[in-house]
Amino acid sequence: MELSKPVNEIIRQRFSCRTYKNQAIPAWISDKILSYTRENSVGPFGGRSRFHVLENLDLAPNEKIGTYGFITGASAFLAGAIQKDEKCFVDYGFIFEKLILYITDLGLGTCWLGGTLHRSEFASKMELKADEIIPAVSPVGFIHETRSLKEKTIRFFAGSAKRKAWAELFFHNQAGTSLSEKEAGSYVIPLEMVRLAPSASNKQPWRVIYDSQKQRFHFFLERSKSYDWLKMKMDMQGLDAGIALCHFELTAREAGLTGKWEILSPDEIPATSFEYIVSWIAN
Ligand SMILES: Cc1cc2nc3c(=O)[nH]c(=O)nc-3n(C[C@H](O)[C@H](O)[C@H](O)COP(=O)(O)O)c2cc1C
The missing domain is CATH 3.40.109.10 (NADH Oxidase)
Structure with missing residues (x-):
């Protein structure tokens, strides 16, 4: 790059x-x-x-x-x-x-x-x-x-310097079971870079479920109700998702971790109320 x-x-x-x-x-x-x-x-x-x-x-x-x-x-x-x-x-x-x-x-x-x-x-x-x-x-x-x-003032109201904890963003095999940094293994830095990403109004809507057996990272959005993007016609949280993928992929590749993005069928992803975006299939 x-x-x-x-x-x-x-x-x-x-x-x-x-x-x-x-x-x-x-x-x-x-x-x-x-x-x-x-x-x-x-x-x-x-x-x-x-x-x-x-x-x-x-x-x-x-x-x-x-x-x-x-x-x-x-x-x-x-x-x-x-x-x-x-x-x-x-x-x-x-x-x-x-x-x-x-x-x-x-x-x-x-x-x-x-x-x-x-x-x-x-x-x-x-x-x-x-x-x-x-x-x-x-x-x-x-x-x-x-x-x-x-x-x-704007930084104060957006709480710009703050980020959610790992436990709120990253899950192990299923939503609700937090992923520890240790369990993330070699992917600890790519995930940390997702956590530090900028997002609209600093809402940090990205969620990741790690399937440790298959080495897959499923990316989701937990959308905020305040962003009625259909009314706005601009999907700010879709942009947030793209930013997360960017941070994850660039840091993974730099660390020599190879993989690809793939949209999986519903039966291949964990059941959750989050909105599915795409999965990183490590190889
Ligand atoms: C998709 C997106 C849209 C944003 N739109 C605005 C905006 O319209 N006005 C603004 O002042 N900041 C905007 N921001 C900046 C965020 O408020 C900022 O990224 C967040 O508070 C975190 O702060 P940081 O970027 O300094 O880390 C936007 C950020 C993103 C990712």
């Missing part, structure tokens, strides 16, 4: 940066980012994204109430489009997070923005087609040393 350090270090380094130095990023950096997007544009379910780095966005005053009203000093935004289909949010989550980790490694700040984002300016700049959507965007810029008051 052309990174300067182990991916788990970059995952730990990333945070949602909402205060930037008012300084444009040099053209060679945006070129580097764009060339990386071209080589890393496909998600685990085969969906493909295209990306633009947008500068000098002409945001209408009413758009300031959009979520990037909380973003200060960013001069550039990275936005991607993907063809609408059932799995496009998971694919986009995977692809965009991989990109965000690459940008983090370049020393720049980013912040997933999807919630109440006004997409019209991005859509027109990207010449969005009828069958495409922009699930999320991110500012890209130089990190300001001190966080703005707005940023401190």
Whole structure:
């Protein structure tokens, strides 16, 4: 992945940066980012994204109430489009997070923005087609040393620094039986990287059930009722799932653990009220 350090270090380094130095990023950096997007544009379910780095966005005053009203000093935004289909949010989550980790490694700040984002300016700049959507965007810029008051407030309310415990996220053979770090064996770091992932409103909806006999990790979502994504038409928690798959796969591969993603039939996965996404079949 052309990174300067182990991916788990970059995952730990990333945070949602909402205060930037008012300084444009040099053209060679945006070129580097764009060339990386071209080589890393496909998600685990085969969906493909295209990306633009947008500068000098002409945001209408009413758009300031959009979520990037909380973003200060960013001069550039990275936005991607993907063809609408059932799995496009998971694919986009995977692809965009991989990109965000690459940008983090370049020393720049980013912040997933999807919630109440006004997409019209991005859509027109990207010449969005009828069958495409922009699930999320991110500012890209130089990190300001001190966080703005707005940023401190939003981090406080989202509880951004906190993550759920292992026992709430990872299960052994069946939902409800917690998986210990010891039982996770060589997969302890990939799972820990899922735990540290960013998620919309920091809801951390990912759940994993490990079938230790068959060496399979079944990924699920425990959806929050507050995210009525059908009403929003934007599946933020589908993006969260894609981010989790990205962290898991990148750290697993780096550790030499091989496997592949496969959607299994209902009789091959443990019965649970969680929503099934996909399984990692270790080999
Ligand atoms: C899919 C997704 C959508 C998000 N949308 C927004 C957003 O609209 N506005 C915002 O300020 N932060 C947004 N975030 C950032 C989360 O609030 C943040 O990741 C979480 O609080 C954890 O904090 P951290 O990223 O600093 O680790 C989003 C994150 C994800 C993964």
